[in-house]
Amino acid sequence: MQVHQNISILFYRKRKTINKKTGYIPLYCRVTIDGLEDEISPGCKVLNDDWDFESKTVQPSHPDQKDINKKLGQMKTDLERHFDLVVAKHGLATPEQVFASYKTPITGQKQQVERKENAAFSLVQDELIKDVVKHLRQRMAHHGGNVTPHPI
Structure with missing residues (x-):
């Protein structure tokens, strides 16, 4: 059963944690699923x-406006991709799972292990298909080409 989930990503200022000396306020990203x-x-x-x-963006008056807005845009895109990844793997996603996936870097070693596992699985699958085809050909030869499926 396919479950449709809605994700919302919001960037905002967290005024409670303002730096009283500099006046700078940290930005936060809230994910709601x-x-x-x-x-x-x-x-x-x-x-x-x-x-x-x-618009939930930094205005041109900030010296790093372009870099910060680019970072926020990339973060939103990455979080959406990780949301899709978590849903594909687990069927459902929570914000904690999305953040955990987002924070976990995919290393080359992990990718190599996954490729080897996929290749091994493909070989097993190929052998199974060969065995099924061989069995069906034997049945067809034995029954003169008139093979009907077994009732379940």
Whole structure:
């Protein structure tokens, strides 16, 4: 059974943690999936006036505006991809699972192990198919080509 889940990704300023000396406010990313939510910091800070509340982006008045907006856009894209990955693997996703997947780097070694496992599985599958084809050919030869499926 396929379950459709809705994901929402929101970037916002967390004003409770403002740096009183510099006035910078950290940005946070909240992921909500079917009412469950969790948050993570992308590691960016802005002044209150540098944040566009409507578009959820950093305004040009911030010196690192382009870099931060690019980072936030990439983070959103990556989180959406990891959401799809978690759903594909587990059927359902939670924000915690999406963040765990997002934080876990895929190493070359892990990819090599997965490729070897997939290749081994393919070889087993190929042998099984050969055995089934061989068995069916024997049955067809034995019954003169008139083979009907076994009732279940």
